[in-house]
Amino acid sequence: MWVEKHRPRNPNTMIGNEEVRLAFLKWLKNWGKKSKPALLLGPPGIGKTTLVHAAADTLGYSVLELNASDVRTKTKLEERLAPSMLHSSLIEEKLLIFLDEVDGIYGRQDKGGVEFVQDLVKGSRHPIVMAANVEDDKKIQKLVKSAQVFKFQRLPPKLIEMAVKNILHREGLSLDQETLEKIVRSAKGDIRAAVNSAQVAVGAGEDVVTDMRDTSIGVVDALKLFFNASSSREALMAMRGCGAQPRDKIRAIFQSIMASGLQGEKLVKALEALSKADEIVEEIGETQNYRLLRYFDTILATKVFEALKGSDVHYKEESLPWPLQIRIWNEGKLLGEISQRLAAQHHTSSKQAALIYLPYVALLSKNSKSREDVVIARLRLDESQVKVLRKEELRVSQEVYKR
Amino acid sequence: MSEKETYESMMWTEKYRPLKIDDVVNQRAVVERLKSMLKSPGGMPHLLFAGPPGTGKTTTALCIARAIMGDYWRDFTLELNASDERGINTVRDRVKTFARYADRRVEIPFRIIILDEADEMTNDAQTALRRIMETYSKGTRFILICNYSSRIIEPIQSRCAIFRFSRLAEDDVVGYLKVICEKEAVKFEENALRTIYRVSEGDLRQAINILESASILGEVNDTNVEKTSGISGKAKVEEVVKLALDGDFKGARSKLIELTRVYGLSDRDFLKYANEALVDLNPPNLGEASEAMAKYDYRLIVGAHPEIQLTALLAELGRIGKDAGFKPK
Ligand SMILES: Nc1ncnc2c1ncn2[C@@H]1O[C@H](COP(=O)(O)OP(=O)(O)OP(=O)(O)O)[C@@H](O)[C@H]1O
Ligand SMILES: Nc1ncnc2c1ncn2[C@@H]1O[C@H](COP(=O)(O)OP(=O)(O)O)[C@@H](O)[C@H]1O
Ligand SMILES: [Mg+2]
Ligand SMILES: [Mg+2]
Numbered sequence: 052m053w054v055e056k057h058r059p060r061n062p063n064t065m066i067g068n069e070e071v072r073l074a075f076l077k078w079l080k081n082w083g084k085k086s087k088p089a090l091l092l093g094p095p096g097i098g099k100t101t102l103v104h105a106a107a108d109t110l111g112y113s114v115l116e117l118n119a120s121d122v123r124t125k126t127k128l129e130e131r132l133a134p135s136m137l138h139s140s141l142i143e144e145k146l147l148i149f150l151d152e153v154d155g156i157y158g159r160q161d162k163g164g165v166e167f168v169q170d171l172v173k174g175s176r177h178p179i180v181m182a183a184n185v186e187d188d189k190k191i192q193k194l195v196k197s198a199q200v201f202k203f204q205r206l207p208p209k210l211i212e213m214a215v216k217n218i219l220h221r222e223g224l225s226l227d228q229e230t231l232e233k234i235v236r237s238a239k240g241d242i243r244a245a246v247n248s249a250q251v252a253v254g255a256g257e258d259v260v261t262d263m264r265d266t267s268i269g270v271v272d273a274l275k276l277f278f279n280a281s282s283s284r285e286a287l288m289a290m291r292g293c294g295a296q297p298r299d300k301i302r303a304i305f306q307s308i309m310a311s312g313l314q315g316e317k318l319v320k321a322l323e324a325l326s327k328a329d330e331i332v333e334e335i336g337e338t339q340n341y342r343l344l345r346y347f348d349t350i351l352a353t354k355v356f357e358a359l360k361g362s363d364v365h366y367k368e369e370s371l372p373w374p375l376q377i378r379i380w381n382e383g384k385l386l387g388e389i390s391q392r393l394a395a396q397h398h399t400s401s402k403q404a405a406l407i408y409l410p411y412v413a414l415l416s417k418n419s420k421s422r423e424d425v426v427i428a429r430l431r432l433d434e435s436q437v438k439v440l441r442k443e444e445l446r447v448s449q450e451v452y453k454r
Numbered sequence: 455m456s457e458k459e460t461y462e463s464m465m466w467t468e469k470y471r472p473l474k475i476d477d478v479v480n481q482r483a484v485v486e487r488l489k490s491m492l493k494s495p496g497g498m499p500h501l502l503f504a505g506p507p508g509t510g511k512t513t514t515a516l517c518i519a520r521a522i523m524g525d526y527w528r529d530f531t532l533e534l535n536a537s538d539e540r541g542i543n544t545v546r547d548r549v550k551t552f553a554r555y556a557d558r559r560v561e562i563p564f565r566i567i568i569l570d571e572a573d574e575m576t577n578d579a580q581t582a583l584r585r586i587m588e589t590y591s592k593g594t595r596f597i598l599i600c601n602y603s604s605r606i607i608e609p610i611q612s613r614c615a616i617f618r619f620s621r622l623a624e625d626d627v628v629g630y631l632k633v634i635c636e637k638e639a640v641k642f643e644e645n646a647l648r649t650i651y652r653v654s655e656g657d658l659r660q661a662i663n664i665l666e667s668a669s670i671l672g673e674v675n676d677t678n679v680e681k682t683s684g685i686s687g688k689a690k691v692e693e694v695v696k697l698a699l700d701g702d703f704k705g706a707r708s709k710l711i712e713l714t715r716v717y718g719l720s721d722r723d724f725l726k727y728a729n730e731a732l733v734d735l736n737p738p739n740l741g742e743a744s745e746a747m748a749k750y751d752y753r754l755i756v757g758a759h760p761e762i763q764l765t766a767l768l769a770e771l772g773r774i775g776k777d778a779g780f781k782p783k
Contacts, residue, residue: 166542166578298759305762314703319773322766326753333757375708379715387718391538396461397468398512400537400571405717406687408467411663414685415464418670422464429461451671451681 053250054243057218062105065098066214066242067206072102075201079106079147079178088172088179090153090194093203096243099182103149112147112178150181153194169197205240214242215249224253239269270295270303274366278307280356287352297332297347301325303366304355310367317362324354385439392430410447417444466666467659470634475517478510479658480626484617488518491615495522496563500587500596502572502611504603505619508657514619515568515597523562530565537574537720545575545582553590565594572598573605574722580607587613621656624648630658631665635674642674649676653683655730660686687717691724692731698768699737699775706768714760721760725751738778746770 059065062076078089091099107114150168172179181198183191206214212235219225226234230252238245273293280286293300308321328350335343370376390405397408416423423444427437462468472478475485475492491498501518503511519527532552534544549567569575575583587596587610596614600606603616628647635642646668654660663686668678683689690713697706713719725747732743750767754760774780 166546169543170546301762302759305759305765309707309765312704316773318703319769322762322769326750326758326763326766329758329762330753330756333753337757371711372708375712375716378712383716383718386716390718394535394538396465398516398533398570400535400574402537402718402720402723406690406719406723407660407663408465409717410685410687411667411682412465414667414670414682422459425459425461425464447685450685451667 053218053222054246057221057246058101058104059098060105061109062102065102065105066217067210068093068097068203071201071203072098075102076106076110078199078201079110079112079180082178084176086178087197087199088175088181089201090198091180091182091201091203092191092195093184094205094241095184096241097203097206098242099203100151103147103151103180103182107147107149110145112145114147114149116149116151146177148175148177148179150179153181153183153191168194172197206242207240208235211235211238211240211242211245215245218246219249219253222253226252269293270299271366273300274303274307277304277352277356278359278365283352283356286356287348290348290351297328297344300351301329301332304351306369307364307366308359310369311362311364313359313362313364317358320358321355324350324358328355382439382442385436386443389430389432389436389440392432396429409443413440413443413447414451416440417448466634466638467662470630470662471513472510472517473520475514475521478514478517479630480622481510481514481619484514484619487617488514492518492521498522498563498595500591500614501598502603502606502614502616503597503599503619504601504616506601506621506656508654508659508661509619509622510658511599511619512568512570515566515570515599518597519566519568522564522566526562527566530562532565532567533570534568535570536579537571541576542578542582545579545586549583550586550590553586553594564592566597567594568597568599570599571601573600573602577607580610584609584613622658623656624651627651627654627656627658627661631661634662634665635669638669640669640674641672642669643676646675646679649679650674650683653679660688687713687719688727688730691719691727692734694724694768695728695731695771696735698771699735699743699780701772701776703769703772706772707765710764710768711761714764721754721764724764725754737775737780739774742777743771743774746774 062072065072075089075091078086091103093099104114148171153168168181181194183194185191212231215226215231215234226249231249234245234248234252237248270293273289273295276289276292277286280289290300295303305322305325308318308325313321328347331343331347331350335341335347371379386405386409387401390409391401393404393408393412394401397404399408412426416426423440426432426440430436432440475488478485501515503515505511516527519531523530532548534548536544539548549569552565552567555565569583572580583596584607598606598610598614603611603618628644628651631647631650632642634640635647647665650661650664650668654664664679664683665674667682667685668674671678671681684693690709694706694709694713697709710724714721714724729744729747732740732747737743746767750763753763
C-alpha cells in the first residue's frame with residue numbers, strides 16, 4: 052500500500068502545515084518534566100500520526116502507542132501504561148507515549164478515561180502526545196485545556212498534487228493531468244485519500260476515481276439527497292455514501308428538522324426515531340461493538356425517513372431566535388459566574404443556585420438599591436456581572452408584576 | 455431595618471439556618487441519634503444523610519462540624535458539592551489532599567469532609583472514595599449528603615451510618631414561617647402560609663424564599679405568594695412541561711433552551727424537576743408520560759445527546775397531552 056510504503060520517516064520531508072510541524076518538533080526537543088502534553092488536532096490524513104513517529108525517530112525516542120482501536124477503558128489504559136511508567140526510570144530509555152485518536156478512546160467519560168489521561172499527564176516522566184480529529188467534542192475540550200495544542204489544517208490542492216506527484220515519481224509512474232486534478236479535488240485536503248485514489252487510478256483508469264469521489268460525499272450533500280429521496284432505498288444510498296460520523300449525521304438531521312418547524316405526529320415520530328438512533332450509536336461506542344453500526348444507516352433511512360415522508364424538511368442549520376442567541380452568548384457565562392458565588396453563600400451547587408437562589412436575590416436587589424449594593428459587595432461582582440444581574444432583576448420583576 | 459444589613463441577614467434562608475442541631479425543625483429521630491453520638495464524637499463513624507431538598511441535611515452537617523470543632527470549624531471542614539465537581543479527579547485531588555493532611559493545630563478529634571449532593575458523583579469517583587474513606591479514617595470523617603441513598607454505591611453505604619431526613623410536615627413549616635414573620639415584623643395571612651407549604655412541597659428552603667419575596671411585595675397573602683412562587687427555576691421547568699403537554703412544542707423548546715443554555719440547567723436536573731411537575735400536573739395518562747420520561751432518561755444515561763433527547767421528549771409529551779385532552783389550569 053502506497054500510503055504505508057511512502058509514509059515519511061523524517062519530519063522535514065513532510066508536506067504542508069510547515070509551521071505547526073516545526074512548533075511540534077521544537078516542543079519535543081525542549082520537552083521537560085514540567086511540559087504540558089501535546090495535543091495534535093486536525094482532519095484525517097494530513098500527517099499527525101506520521102509526524103509523531105517521524106519526530107520521535109529523529110530525536111531518538113521509542114514510541115509506545117495506544118490508539119482507539121485497542122485500549123479504551125481506564126483499567127486497560129492503566130494496565131498497559133503502568134509498567135512503562137514505573138520501570139523506564141531504571142532502563143533510562145527515551146520513551147514517548149502516544150495516545151492516538153483520543154477522540155475515540157472513551158465511549159463515555161464516566162468510564163474515567165479522560166480523567167485517567169489527565170492524571171497520567173500530570174508529572175509524567177515521558178513526553179505525552181495525543182492526536183484527535185475533532186475539537187468541538189466535549190471530551191476533547193477537557194484535554195484541550197490542559198494540553199499544548201497543535202492545530203493542523205487541510206492541505207491546499209497544490210500541495211496535495213505535489214505529494215501525489217512525488218510518490219508517482221518514486222514509483223516511476225504517471226497520471227494524466229485531468230485524472231490528477233480529479234483526484235486532488237475529491238481528496239478535500241486529505242493527502243492519504245489522494246494517495247490512495249492515485250494508487251487505484253494508476254491501475255484501473257479514470258472510472259474508479261469518479262466512483263471514489265461519489266462515495267465520499269460530505270454530510271451536507273448527503274442530507275440534501277436524503278431529504279429529496281423518493282424512497283427509503285434512495286435515502287439509504289445517500290446515507291451509506293456519506294463518510295461522516297454517525298453522530299454528525301444525527302445532529303445534522305436534527306438541526307434540519309428543527310429549522311423546518313415540523314409539527315404534529317410527524318415531528319414526534321421523527322424525533323423519537325432519531326433519538327433511538329442516537330442511543331444506539333452511544334451504546335455501540337460504549338460496548339465497542341462497532342459491527343452494529345451497519346444497522347445505523349438503515350434506521351435513519353427507514354424509521355426517520357418514513358416519519359418525514361411528505362413533509363417539507365430540507366437540509367438547513369437551525370438558527371435560534373436572535374434575542375435568545377444573544378443571551379446565550381452575552382449572559383450565559385456571566386450568570387454562571389454569579390451562580391458559582393451564590394452557591395458558596397448558600398451551601399449548594401452552582402446549578403441549584405442559578406435555579407433556586409438567583410431569581411430571589413434578583414428580586415430583592417431590584418426592590419432596594421441598598422440591598423443591591425450588599426449583594427454586589429458580598430458576591431464581589433464586577434461591572435459586567437452587575438450588568439447581567441440588573442437584566443435579571445428586570446426580567447424577574449416584570450414576571451412578578453405581570454402575574 | 456435600622457442597623458446595617460449584611461448579605462446573611464438579608465437572605466432569610468441563611469439568617470434562619472439553625473446553628474445548633476437542637477434548632478433543626480422536625481427531624482426528631484435524626485436529631486436524637488446524632489445528639490447521643492455527639493456526646494463522644496471520637497466514636498463517630500462516617501455519616502450518610504439522605505432525604506428530599508430543603509429538609510435540613512446540609513444544615514445538620516454544618517451544625518455537627520460546629521459542635522465538634524467549635525470556632526475552628528471552617529479551617530477543618532471541606533465542603534464540596536459533587537454536582538459541580540462530580541468526577542474522579544475531585545476525589546483524587548481535593549478530597550485526598552485534604553483527607554491525608556495530618557497536621558492538626560488544635561485539639562480536634564478529626565477533620566470533616568462534607569460531600570454534598572453525593573448522588574451526583576460518578577461511579578468512578580465513588581469507587582475512588584471508597585479506599586480513601588478507609589485509609590484516612592483516623593483523622594477524617596465524611597458526611598455524605600444525597601437525595602436518594604440508592605444512588606450511592608453499596609460499599610460506601612456500608613461504611614456509613616445512614617440518617618434519613620423526611621419531608622417536613624405542614625404544621626412544622628407553617629409554624630417556622632410564622633416565627634420568621636413575627637421576628638421580621640411582616641404582615642401575613644395564615645392561609646397564605648399554607649399556600650406556601652403547598653407550592654414548596656415540604657422544601658423549607660423554597661418556602662422561606664417565597665415568604666421573603668412575597669413580603670417584599672407588601673404583605674404575605676395569597677396573591678403575592680402566587681406572584682413570587684413562579685419565578686424559581688423549578689416553576690420554569692414546570693412551565694416547560696405544561697407548554698409541552700399543551701402542544702406548544704416551539705414555546706416549550708425555546709424555554710428549555712433558555713434554561714439549559716442561559717441558566718446552565720443540566721439535563722439531569724431538568725428531568726428531576728420535570729418528573730415532579732408531571733406528577734403535580736397529573737394528566738389523565740400519567741403512566742404513559744412517565745414511561746416516556748424514563749425512556750429518554752435512560753438514553754441520556756447511555757450518553758446520548760441531551761438536546762436531541764429532551765427535544766424528542768417535549769414532542770412526545772405533546773402527543774400524550776393531546777391524546778388525553780390535557781388542558782392546563
Ligand atoms: N504531511 C504529509 N506529508 C506526506 N505524507 C503524508 C502527510 N500526511 C499524511 N501523509 C500520508 O498519509 C498517510 C497517513 O497519515 P497519518 O496517519 O499521519 O494521518 P493522521 O493525520 O494521523 O490522520 P488521522 O486523523 O486519520 O489519524 C501517511 O502514511 C502518508 O502516506
Ligand atoms: N429542618 C430544618 N430546620 C430548619 N430550617 C431548615 C430545615 N430544613 C431546611 N431549612 C431551611 O432551608 C435552608 C436550606 O436547608 P438545607 O439544610 O441546606 O437543605 P438540604 O436538606 O437541601 O441540604 C436552610 O438555610 C434553612 O433556612
Ligand atoms: Mg492518526
Ligand atoms: Mg443541601
